[in-house]
Amino acid sequence: MSDTVFPVPAEVAARAHIVDAQYQEMYRRSVEDPDGFWGEHGKRIDWIKPYTRVKNTSFDYHNVSIKWFEDGTLNVSANCVDRHLEKRGDKPAIIWEGDDPNEHKVITYNDLHREVNKFANVLHGQGVKKGDRVTIYMPMIPEAAYAMLACARIGAIHSVVFGGFSPDSLAQRIEDCKSECVITADEGLRGGRKVPLKSNVDKAAEKAPVKSVVVVRRTGGDIAMREGRDVWYHEEADRVSDHCRPVEMNAEDPLFILYTSGSTGKPKGVMHTSGGYLVYASMTHEYVFDYHEGEIYWCTADVGWVTGHSYIVYGPLANGATTLMFEGVPTYPGPGRFWEVCDKHDVNIFYTAPTAIRALMGAGDEHVTQTSRKSLRLLGSVGEPINPEAWTWYYNVVGDGRCPIVDTWWQTETGGILITPLPGATDLKPGSATRPFFGVQPAIVDSEGKFLEGASEGNLVITDSWPGQMRTVYGDHERFIQTYFATYKGQYFTGDGCRRDEDGYYWITGRVDDVINVSGHRMGTAEVESALVAHPKVSEAAVVGYPHDIKGQGIYAYVTLMEGQEPTDELKKELVRHVRNEIGPIASPDLIQFAPGLPKTRSGKIMRRILRKIAEDSFDSLGDTSTLADPTVVDDLIDNRQNRA
């Protein structure tokens, strides 16, 4: 942890929307008078029928219910597109930068309007109606954003599935939300390599049949089209009009479902609704990034994650900003790519993940310093704790010591940023997400749920609702309550550990549940375990995270084989391939240890604490092992550990 403080530079404060005195005053009002505060700020978006009720929320364990602006009506796509036409029709809405540095495209708000309308009509043509779920499995091309906004336009609920997920993971998500239409592309392109998206959809549809598959042509690669189910987007788009009236939606009508991993069971469909989500995404985008009209803003996330939803598509477009969308990877064709793109498009605001920063830091400063980056004004970080070394490198080398860094803490469930500096208001401390955004009331509790005051460390809860909060787990409200409101009754439990320092700054320490964060991607250890035990040679598996220089956390798997199976290196490789096939490459175990036995209590519960310690190579402090059914297994685990310092 670092104690260095970086005060707000005078020139940053001078142009900022919010300086410290305003932050203090607005924050106070936002928690003392949420109805007044949000009633006012809700007007930042256009409503068809204005709301008269603002906040109607309960965290009561027996009756969790979250509604914001509940009698207002709006259309999210009209807010992100139509309302900008008059003033900003010819202004770039999306700058698309291809995987290949020779490919880019500028899409103005007028273009975006035409494309979204056409896409909406194509979906209508496929029989998609208000309330239907549409699965989007796309590469990072503008059509992914058009598809999302087209769903919003006609009131369909999109479920974007990250293009790196396997056919099985895709099938599970299609099935869970009973989606009958999938939008995909022939192939994706990342780092010069093709991703067989359509062929994955075909495999998924064998398990989870769908009525229609809309295929966008990206690479022109050879793919199979199934008669009666699959259509080419460009052929359908040629036939439809470029006008589609936006459907009037209630503020609490669902906008999207996004699957995310938890500590148990299969991924949960996190459900977000329309009004509160859009107010929150657009307001955080403007204030956290101190966005001003005309600036070029780039978030490097994929639209398959919540960061892509809120801070590539909905937040920036609701604000009439220019959002850059990047198809490729940080290291292709070389490790200078991010900074070359910043120079090429004069990027002012740049938002990425610590894992990318660490990887690029390792590639050497010259890839950064040979670019200009003079357009950059603000840097952002999201997805995992940023270690002070990476923060300092980002600040000094990438930002030349002149761009504040906003370390933004939030989650798929929160819809938008909850704890973050505001560039004109907050002095920075490397590694700290600093202070709560307006309306957000964090608290730290001990394991019994007792509130800790002042400087303290424990588990992070949020004590009251904010407009961007998820409303339910799709189709399973009880699971929503059990997951988030049962551990500390009456509080939203984040699953994160946290320290608050004497200045009231928050330092997120990482997950305290069985979720690990691998390169900023959230992964349930239970999911990787069930993929492993699905292999015929595996009898039992336990998965934990361990510190990894670039990924933040790596995946460490302890595997017990079926009687008579040989523990070979070949089998390790086979198991890695197997997990990739079952879930996707992001779930590949980094280290596998064959273990004849796992440490279990006498009641058969696996003692993960011990497994974590061994994986971290810090087994001097294993704690009490006397309650184990067979304490000798621990010696074998230590002797054969895979992560020796």
Ligand code: PRX
């Ligand atoms: O552990 C926290 C970590 O990422 C988790 C949420 O993951 P996900 O839902 O995939 O959303 C990621 C992008 C919003 C959190 O519970 N996390 C996210 N941002 C930070 C962070 N940890 C520390 N600092 C952050 N800035």
